[in-house]
Amino acid sequence: MKASYRWLRELLPALTASPKDVNERFTHAGLEVEGVTEYGAGTESCLVVRVTGVRPHPTKSGLRLVTVDRGAGQSQEVVCGAPNVPDPGGLVVLAPLGAYLPAKDLTIAPRAIAGVTSEGMLCSESELGLSEEGGGIIVLPIGTAEPGTPFADAVPNARDTVFEIGLTPNRPDGLGHIGLARELAALLGIAFEWPSTGEIAKTADVDAKDLALVTVEDAERCSHYGGAGAIDVTIGPSPLWLRYRVQALGVRSISNVVDITNLVMLEYGHPMHAFDLDRVRPDASGKKHITVRHAKDGETLETLDGVERKLVADDLLICDGQGPVALAGVMGGASSEIQADTKRVFYEAATFDARGVRRTARRHGMHTESSHRFERGIDPGDVARVLDRAVALTTTLAGASAARGRIHVQGDHQGVEPRPIAKRAVRFRPQRVRELTGVDVPVAESVGILERLGCEVSKPAADGAYEVLVPTHRPDIGREADLVEEVIRVHGMDAVPTELPPIRASRDVGGREELARRAKEICASLGLAEAITFSFTSPRVLEALAAPAPAVKLDNPMAEHQSVLRTTLLVGLLDAIGNARRRGERDVREFTVGPVFLAPNGEGALPDERLRVAFAIAGDRPAWLEKATPFDVWDAKGYALEIARRVSGQPVEIEPAPGAKAPAHLHPRGAAFVNVGGQRVGSFGPLHPDAVDALELDGEVLVFEMELDPFAAGAALPKFTAIPRFPASARDVALVVKDGIPAGEVEAAVRAAAGPLAEAVRLFDRFVGGQVPAGHASLAFRVVYRSPDRTLTDAEVDAAHANVVATASSKFGATLRA
Template identity: 30%
Template sequence: MNIPISYQWLKSHFEKDLPAPGTGARQANIPSPEEVSALFMQHLCEVEGVEQRGGDTIFDLKIMPDRGHDLLAHRGIAREISVLSGMPMKSAEAKKKSAPRDITTLRVSVADMKLCPRYMGRVVENVKVGESPAWLRERLESVGGRSINNIVDITNYVMLELGQPMHVFDRGKLVREKDGAVEIVVRNAKQNETITTLDGKEIVLSPETLVIADSARPLAIAGIKGGKDVGVDETTTAIVLEAANFSAVNTRKTSARVGIRTDSSRRFEHDLSPMLAEEAMTLATELLLEMCPDAQMGKVVDVYPLPKERKEIIITTADINGILGSKLSDDEVEGVLKRLSFEYHKDGEMFVVTPPAIRLDLVIVEDMVEEIGRVYGYDKIIDAPLPALAFNARPLKAYYSANMIRDVLVAQGFSEVYTYSFQNTGEFAVVNPVAEDKGFLRKDLGTGIGQALVLNMRNAPLLGLDEIKIFEIGKVFPGVMEEKLSCAIGVEFIKATKKKDALVRTALEEAQKVLSETLGVPVAGVFTGNIFEFDLGALLEKLPEINVREEFHAVTARYQKPSAYPFVLRDIALWVPDGVTSDEVLAVISADAGNLLRTKRLFDVFTKEFPEGKKTSYAFSLVFQSNDKTLSDDEVNGIMERITTALHAHTEWQVR
């Protein structure tokens, strides 16, 4: 939230001049506007603008949400200047007080303390509404406000000074009870109740809206806007002064619902301490007596049944240095706490700190460490190199090998799926099932893969697929306290033919074969219909350890600009004797295709019996592209002829 802050207003919180340390000479009471701006930027918040207005300097400060509790006001900002500059704030002056009198009785009731944790009210009689003194008008106008009358101006001034919104009602316009008392009720609005706000806007209220009401009607939308019917004007002689605390969440929701955002609602949305209400009531009372010396003060009615307790935060210097990377001493930590005026005591190596009630952002150790680092100055923390690792990093074999299997299967046209670890039947029930049909642990992946095949078969026409090829890598639970890593592969063809089962088996066996060749160990598993599943955990134990340097540092990756020219697609298929792998064929193709071959993909594999023996058919998709020009058909045909010649050089290989 951005707020305007007046430099001259800030100066009023400090003595006019102070003795300079060690010299006795007098010095300015606070740093110059330029120095203040630098302090803000380095330790507190962003300064989004600095404007000279009359004889004043106005800072446009961006206050982050975590400091909205205490910095949306001049006193909070002045407090920070004192902490950061070391210049003490002016001691509070003794103000004129008026003993509370037994005047009009005020009764207050709050329906929901969660929505209104604290409500303070006071009747003030014999007030005289008029023009505010020049100093008050100047302060309001310096930050973009305008003077209305002395009574309303006091409440606006208190909000800008302390950050606590206030409201004031004309007591003469409120409903009086039979005994003459004024009754204030903080409640939710009734369905379709209406209120006309101070700016003349009529609002239809809903039951979710919190209102301040008397016994007859709503007087204000809590924390947002007052009602026109009970506003203070030149005829007012008695008022009800309000200082309350409202729920941040409810205020934000209500503000959005009624379409009204005010300086008051913005502050309540940032969650204020209930203690601010008491400070605000005291300051407003002092100002009223200053401007209306003959005013008669009623007793303060304070509805605050559940006071918030201030919680202690225990930190040590080791905590601070460990998190910040600093080398602060106990004395330096203690010095920062004193500058902050935080209550604390030492218990051995521990600092037991009680943050002020208004600092709702300080809750855990890390909050306090951040606060100490902020005030001490992050720029004073010396950079230090990170310590070297005490061990050699090694890749996780299971992770690396599982990814290798994924790459192999994806290259063969398989898609990875994730199925539920829970099923509707099984041997091992779950104590707290996620759903009624998922109450048992799975003992294999095959069941889930089978269900996924059926589901995908239904959608195959939509996806334009002739076959479904899927796999899953995951944990299974075959026995009591037993957990294994498994891999399952599933294949299904859309068209039902007599050779369908054979085609499925061939595709699964080919996947098994390629995996065995890639991993360098036999991949043994169980074939069940159109699913092949194997124990990946047992397989991993057979795999050699990974040489990090050899695997990861041997290849230097370089960026290659994509070609702007079109590619040309060609397919080639051939028969090879059983035992010849697709990688062997691709090696021959790559060697003779040259650098115009950009990608190559195996898209079809099957095995067939011939009189001379079993043969395997491989079909590859080849993509050609140049970085310099558009390839012609003649150029690509020439490359394909070279590839065919190279393949025929292997006497038992036959291009189809």
Template identity: 35%
Template sequence: MRVPISWLREYVEVTLPVDVLAEKLTLAGFEVEHIEYVGLPGSELPWDRDKIFVGQLLQVERHPNADRLLLATVDYGTGQPITVVTGAPNIRPGDSGQKVVLALKGARLYDGHKAGKVIMTLKAATLRGIKNDSMVCSEKELGLSDEHEGILILPDDAPVGAPLADYLGDVVLEVAILPSTARAASIIGIAREVAALTGQTVRYPPMDFTAEGEPIEGELRIEIRNSRLNPRFTAGVIRGVTIGPSPFWMQRRLALCGMRAINNIVDISNYVMLEFGQPTHAFDLDAVRIGPSGIRTITTRLAEPGEALTTLDGQTRDLQPTDILVCDEIGPLSLAGVMGGADSEVKESTRNVLFEAASWDNISIRKTARYHNLHSEASYRFSRGVHPALAMVAQRRGLHLLQRYAGGVISRGILDAYPSPAPPVRIALHPERVNKLLGVEMTVEEMTRILRLLEFEVKAEGERAQPGVAAPAPQPPRLMVTAPEHRLDIEGEHDLIEEIARIYGYDRIPETLMADALPPIHGNPALDFEERVRDLLVGAGLQEIVTYRLTSPEQEARIYAPNTPADHRPYVMLANPINPERTAMRHTLVSGALEVLTANLRHHARVAIFEIGAVFLPGSEGGLPEEQPRLAIAMSGARAEPSWRTHNADGAPVMDFYDLKGVVESLLDGLHLGEVTYEPTTHPTYYPGRTAAVRACDASGMLLGLLGELHPRVRDAWGLPADRPVLIADFDLEALRHAAARDYAIRDLPRFPATIEDLAIVVDEAVPAAAVARTIRQAGGALLRDLRLFDVYRGEQIGSGKKSLAYSLTYQAEDRTLTDKDVETLRAKIIRALEGQLGATVRR
């Protein structure tokens, strides 16, 4: 947010150098990201104090040799007026008295005839026979704006002869307004902080006005359909206004804050928003249509199906059911809290104005602005939260300025619909707790002083002893603190302590050693295991994601194929969800992984991701929710990123079930898990016949997780591509941790050579390859170092219902070189096991 120092001075004395003030604000939580100097030393183009002045036109004449040029005689306080040649279209022969900016020979200005900001030095020249060594300046030449169609006309009270740097020079602070400091998204908000930091009191602007019109109750009424979405709506009416330019000082302040002047009505609305942080809106009252009720009725409600609104930017927007609207009895007038409607905007023909200041639900405004990609100064503030109390403040300030600078007669009364006024926030503050948490020795008087500087009401109140209980040792009285109306962020004692610390100064809090020795560090096996899993999966080429822990039952239901059994376990529901899409704690990581996968496959040919996180189930007997750590893996797309090496006419091969199984095997191997089995299974999330349950090969047979290809109907429900498999794995992380070996042997590098041979066997089609591999490993024992399946064959040569599996076997001993006889013995043992246990035959 841009904060001009000249505007800030209207409400508080700026007694510190600008750089010191910026540092103090930053240390108090309002980071000053940049200091911009306008026309002063430190800017790109400072205005020369001895060459650029405030001048006054004495006379304007036609150039004797050019129809489009004028001769302007300018007084600039020296008693020796100077005549300049100008082509400015906003002055004409016979003019006099206007205040202008005069630049003398040698002044450095921006070239008004070139694109961008090109600095030039003013030189003498002869224009159509008239010598000219000075000029009257446009806004572009001074760097104030890009406006070059005419010279800058200053207010009548501009002091003739004053250096322009003294009159218009300024410093602008660019302050970062975080969501936690949204209360200060205004000039007065920053003024409150400056006042507190420098021990001052804020000077508030006048808000008085004279209301002499007809009572407003007889011509307007307000109806709020949902007070949660629209806590407060205020409206004032002013008739007989004159549309014209706003005063120069107001236009100047708006420009320094980055806003364009439009007309006096709109500028006043924007000015009040920047001043107090409360957005307002001006409607053309005559554009508010009268319906069947016979009286103009302003209704705030949610959009209805099929409604549309043309906003001030000229775009017609299809409204969503979550959009809040300001309507008359016929239809929408504005997109509440975001932008007004084109049909009810203030125009040159406007004579009667309805001035609105309201408060809106910040979540709804944020959602509307994001959906319509319509981010305005109003939505910026409302989406961060504006206290309803500010609505009436802005209303009164707006009417004051409208009456003064637009004329007109204000109707008697202000309509104020405030169904559920926010109660005052009162908090007990214990001084001893402040000193304990901050590590300082601060007096109660100092705490009280700081809070009052921040406009808190503070009252000392002694703790009452309980009857029959011995009085405790004397303690400082607790302070009963009432938060100011504009603060939405004060909820408890911790907030008050933070406010005291900010103004006291974090840099003043002494560094102290801990009173006790650091406790011994105890390892956390569960967290260590999670880190190990992360390292292994990243090493396998996957990227970690972190998704929302909040979801909705409807969202998670999408991971189950239609007409199949779903997860009917109860959810841990939020008591007061702020978003209808985040109403419950998640049951699974798969839903979040699919959401990320869907988004990323629109932009990438290959996506391989994983997430480690907790899922939540209701606790027993109403206790705390049960948190279960899980691991989800999601993969889809090309087996390798496309490149000149992988590209071919048929396209890069895509990942399938065995790519996912390879990642899982790599993970389990890295965790030094014992033998596991991959058993065919069914699940409503997975493709029938392409799903495996992973179980530990021990007496428990513990289920570790599932892996497989996503069910086609689930894939279609998520809008995932149908031309490639979507692969999902879901593991119980705690089961993996218990199954992983805590101690394992490290083998030396082999000193003796290995023997490698191939073995092809024929088994029934129903026999899984995992069972064959398990049998070979058991029979081979310690001398079988490695086993790799390299070919699967089905065909007439081996008969129907059969398949041939070809393995590469690696034999190796740690203490000797194996002989042919040793290898023959092992081979015979393996074949006997396969024949006896699986009915296999060796393929010759």
């Protein structure tokens, strides 16, 4: 929200605080000023001058020598190339020698132009930072000021300080200058009074209700529709004060009537719309009829931005007798816009449902000044003021005559005056300020703050509590804690003590939270980066991963791709990888820990919420001074083994899942299950190519997902084993087996055959090629033999080792490698 310091001073005559002080006070009260702009900073050194003569440049076509009267009997000649230099008698703006123009970072100095020295410059709006228009110089209306008057004095709105305020969505009252003035008055303890809506210059002999019939078909989506009219309108450029006021606040000046609607919106924070009544098409009876209704599926509307929009039944429309003329709360239609020949204007000021406006704006990819305000909630009680203000300005600035009265439609109520809106009543106990904030604020000060903010405060009850009627411009105040927040916010947040209050913990840290924390620490220690992912996804993504069907669907999702709760953690990880690869980052190592939501175990039960850990790796493994190589399934196995071992504290077994045994989302040639204590707890492997294509991941990804709930009791504690007293005897054996035989099966057979004397069995080499026959592999194992109560003899070790070779030969057809 852009706010004008000059406008705030007009609304608060008692305001003496400097722009810097206003900046600090707003920010400390929660209306953060994110930036300050000096609008028209070069105007103070520029002068209003009168043109007294114009002649061609002696050597350069397109240039003219303009003689101007600077006042006090001074005149000078400057070179000017603008096409709109007025005839003698016209008023223009001169930047004299030494003037600095910040918009162009230019200091005016004598300059020779085609042999003629110019000691000054006639300025355009762009050169003074007033607008982007630089096609011609500023020509002021006759009588604006006497020659020699500083331009900033002649047109005060050409110089202003503009605050850029970052309003939170719960403060729609700050989206208008009256709301900001009320807020500032409360903060500074000065008086605030509603400004006058202005005098009606002329009144026509016609009632507003005779200009158009208004019908509202959905009173929930449009709780109040107000209308007013003006006839005999003359469309033209806005006066300079209005032009520069709206332009200082980032709104382009278009014409007097359009600028009036924007000015009133910036003043009250309430969007309004102006219809060319002669372009509002009549109904079958020949009457002008404005209807607020839902769109029909497939109906179209060309909005003011020139885009034809295809509508759906949830869109709320403003229609004339033959079709849509505006998208309610978002943007008007092109068919009834104000044009140069407009003579009759119908003003609309309404209260539209915030959620409905938000849905329509998002659906059509639109964000306008109007939708921005309606989405946050406007003041439903200022419709009459807004209409009166617009009509009064129209009679003054466009020479119009006002139609008598107004039109107000509120459900079943239709009349010239609006039906009063009931105010929300909230109980306020002054002692709650101290209890919630630790600050002692006197009761009288608390009551005074609430009254300055626009609340109506009753006399205290017997228990000291007050009934506070909340003004309609503060939809964010709904409970006692909100009133306490307002009191302490105005009193001063810096008065809140910094010490922490005594807190009684609800329970000890443990359970699932501790399990999730431990899993995160383990993954991070392995070099994986944590990805913070949404619990929401879409049915399409779950289907692409062959994950369980969603058990929870959202009634009002943030977006279509976040319409269900996830049944696998992989959706968020793969979305992050897709985003990274679309931005050129190929190498990713990430993990996440969180719940998945599966179908309930019984009828009427809640979804089965399970805690899991998952990772996804893609691209090349880290390398230093060597050629990078891509991650493969062995990397995924290593990560999976270590995560499962550290989380469980137990031995981990990897069970290959070839062919049809593989989970549907994994490639059948590299998939495997993770087993702990004989229980299957997870799986890993390369993502199936079909899933890679469906999710547009642009390359292989290796994934892992494991249940954490089986280990909620914590990792198994290691058992103490006494330090061996007797020496070990290690023997190596290299067995040649067929290539398709899993090494794990051979290792298990070797361990069993070695008997109780085998302390450890470890595969330390796998070799193919050389003297190893084709289709075979050499698996080298180291077997460590030891007895806990004696030193083994060679004969005992030889016998056990011979049994290992014999078992491998009989079970796998293994031979000793030469």
